[in-house]
Amino acid sequence: MNRPPPLNFQTPGFAHYGLAWSPFHEGRLATASAANYGLVGNGRLHLTSVGPGPGGAPSLVLNKYDTQDALYDVAWSEIHENQLVTASGDGSIKLWDMMINDLPIRAWHEHSREAFSVDWSNLKKDVFISSSWDGTVKLWSPDRPRSITTLQAHTSCVYQALFSPHQPDVIATCSTDGTLKIFDLRAPAYAQGPANNSFTQPLSAAALTVPASGTEILSLDWNKYRPFTLASGGVDKIARIWDCRMVKLGAEAAQAPGVGGVCESQLVGHEWAVRKVQWCPHRPDLLATASYDMTCRVWATAPAPEASKLVYIHDPHTEFVVGCAWSLFEEGVLGTCSWDCKVNVFRM
Template identity: 40%
Template sequence: MASMLEFRTPGFNPYAVKYSPYYDSRIAVASAANYGIVGNGRLFCLGLGPQGIQTARYRRNTANLAFEASTPTMPSMTLAWSEINENQLLAACGDGSVKLYDVNVNEFPVMNFHEHKREAYSVAWSPVTKDTFASSSWDGTIKILIQAASKWSPTRTESIRTLPVGNCTYSTSYCPSNPNIISAVSTDSHLRIFDLRTPVNAQYHLTAKIPVHQPPSVPMPPGVSPPFMPAEILTHDWNKYRDTVIATGGVDRVIRTFDIRNPNSGPASIMMGHDYAVRRLAWSPHAADILLSASYDMTVRLWTDGSTMAADESSSPVKPGLQLGIMNRHTEFVTGVDWCLFGTGSWVATVGWDERVLLWDANTMLQGRS
């Protein structure tokens, strides 16, 4: 594939990558030694310049970023850039903590939030209010925390709310247009939607519980036959242009989209092609129908969910998504993918357990070069 830049992380296996929402030349990577089984973690802040990708900041002695050897399944680590401070980012850690880092402060971390009882698995910053963030954990809860809009110091380290999921919660995220709506996916094969404006009752703001594996109530498109057995859902992402649409992916290798306005109608589209579990999803911030997926099959795939394509001759309202291209330069599990918010709208970053960070132009997929 042409137009590819590479950075190596010797001795550390990347788990997640995020472009800065402020600069097109800044990228953060979370990694762990020994595949996260034992040892230290390292958080990289990378800069993109005339000489390619270079290390801007990193810390070696962050032992809690690594996962404990006793974890029963393959763990992960995620990170999120602050929405109110261009130099700060959060990392979910193996001891159940969420740590706030500042690339300009020598003492790391600058804050430590520690309420989860097991591994913290994901973090997400509210893109609307910008002063709150959420974390999810193997302990089956989502914690919501608030940060003051000061230069860099939050005012409290205790959560303002806890949302019980009851199962290992791999991913949580905010609706891109409504700070009161939070989503989560978990081991029980469900996508949950919480609305913080609802009364606190026995459901703890739960407004929808969508069984991802459930077959739709309408006929499937010809040639599309995904498995309908429950499977762990590892990742999900909100569409940036259609703020009621969410994509999910997990162990059954299938990518599905759902419209939360019709939680009982089943998937709106189905995309199949990965050989192993889908580890990470990312909708394009530049096109309403385009998304990327990263998988344990060592590939990254570009898709359209079919929403902008002409209707086919079948009577099924379920759209058969289309794979537009595949990137297979990684030689181990691909664990992270993210889009650059700036520029031509096609640059992405991917990371994998092969100790590599790759930056490349997704448009090359559309041109048949992979």
């Protein structure tokens, strides 16, 4: 079977860090980018409509926004089709409306170091979270001037924080300390009152801590069909599948936080660090991984390690591949972004 060549577009001078498909419009794609590979200089948010335009090129560049510092991640709003939020190297979180040129419609600056990830809840659609190199995760509402809650999730950089797609008050985090953590915001430890606020006393009790690696964990993702099944990837070049079904929630989480998690499978094949992992939204057994080895790989996973296998390699990028994202509307379609200033959209 002949596969069509990938669609790709370039953003000269801006290396990509993250990309996200719109939950409202098929083919609408946002990318978070940075000049000088994010080490110093400006950032840029690109909004593109990817489709079968003339010559197979993207059909339309919808808008682009420049920022004073690098952009490391982007997430679409789940309640407003034209809005999205970004995480920046100066620690700021910005909300954008693609119908408004130039400036964000709201900005927050509570993180003391680089803000590295953002995620909008698809269950509680009026909140989103951010994670930072300062070790915290913050819960936000687009209508509030300050964060709702602060979690002192780790003692070092939190590379990613994600809402569970199954439990609206549960989030997972990963860090330079080599652990995955699961937090339940309903636990009594997170109750806010006049003598306890999240700004002077950040919340810290995890419902479950998974010692996932002896090195940094750079990315994680929840399986969309199997509650408490997560994937992780990091500096040790291995993607792992975790069964965390023994996690305690609610009051139990505060009274007896646990350490555990069972590694179901290890996906070995990348030559350098695994920078991004993402489960397919259409099937429970497909996982995409992006790596500094300049490839994006797709794996068919299974609880039995020997049954997991590599099914696809995408390798036209010429620099680190730092992001990958499955299309929410079209099965088998993936987008990748890289430090080569290119975004590729292809079908497996």
